[in-house]
Amino acid sequence: MNAAPQQDQASRAYAEFVKGVWRENPVFVQVLGMCPSLAVTNSAINALAMGVATTAVLACSSLLISLLGRFVPSQVRISTYVIVIATFVTVVDFTLQALAPGVHKELGAFLALIVVNCLILGRQEAFASKNPAGLAVLDALGMGLGFTLALSCLGAGRELLGNGSLFGLSLFGPHYEPWVVMVLPPGGFLMLGVLLLGFAWFKERRAK
Template sequence: MAEKNLPESLDTFVKGLWRENPVFVMLLGMCPVLAVSNTVKNCIAMGLCASFVLIMSSTLVSLFRKHIPKQVRIATFIIIIATFVTIVDYVLKAISKELSDALGAFVPLIVVNCIILGRAEAYASKHNVVKSFIDAVGMGVGFTFALLCLGVVRETLGMGTIWGIPVFGANFERWSILVTAPGGFFTLGAWLLVFSWVRERGRTKAKGGAA
């Protein structure tokens, strides 16, 4: 049984990372993606916070899925999520004041991140604990990956650094527009373009192979 289960759980994991990537494919949780992706450091911190909340709340929801009445399930999910977000918020403040200031209101705003509520409603409330856990990890990694995609582009071109370390020479002219608000929209737009181009190519190739 164990050998049979492994590919399936791996499949669940990969689904979150690539095929159903929450940001690039399902277009969920855009607000934090756009807002905190101006440096790589912020991206990692945000990704970790959101993944922690996602994994913990998915597991808990899945554990209690038989005890939560249908009518009040959304409210229950939100309370569970809000509890974990409060924990994350206070822990982050204790670890690094600087990081917590940089992320600002977007840590408490994880509560209303549609990815987390979406996974609780669409997956965790219908599947067992192990499956929900793997799904949450996959989605969390997928979310962090998407954040990093944006963060790397915006920090390298916008400030000439990665993780605060300069990568170009001193003569590099910064594209300062990329670290401001419009830059977030443009970068995400460009990435979506790249992904839809890749998908389109895959489709044409598949069609060519069949014919």
């Protein structure tokens, strides 16, 4: 008797998790949170660290906001979200400083700038505040995973072309002439532009 609703619930949870990875990917489809995705993706390791830090903040904030949801008056909800997010960013900032000082230094101000990542605020407003805690965390983890994957794609592509290496390991040997522009700021815009083009092309082909 109970099997059907339970299955429904499981498949709903699965759908909420998976949508962030591909169908509603925050970077490639929704084009949210672009500032960090371009600024720190000049190497794969930085991109990965940024993705993980953002996912941690997103999951913690979603959990708390979804539990608080009912008690926050709607007039002050945005300020509440921002203060909750800022608190978790401070926690992640200090944690990373203690665990991986090198990466923390590389990310610099952009770690603190997770506060104004519109992806996080967007998920609180659109999902976490209206859904039960379990689903909110799953949604946050899915979105975070999608964000991390997209950032790693960008970072790996830029490091590979601009430096001839991946995660610091040289791949192409000493005769490779690096495209320095790819690790400089213009490379970020160009790489994301080309990836979006690829995405659009892929979608169009599938639609036919």
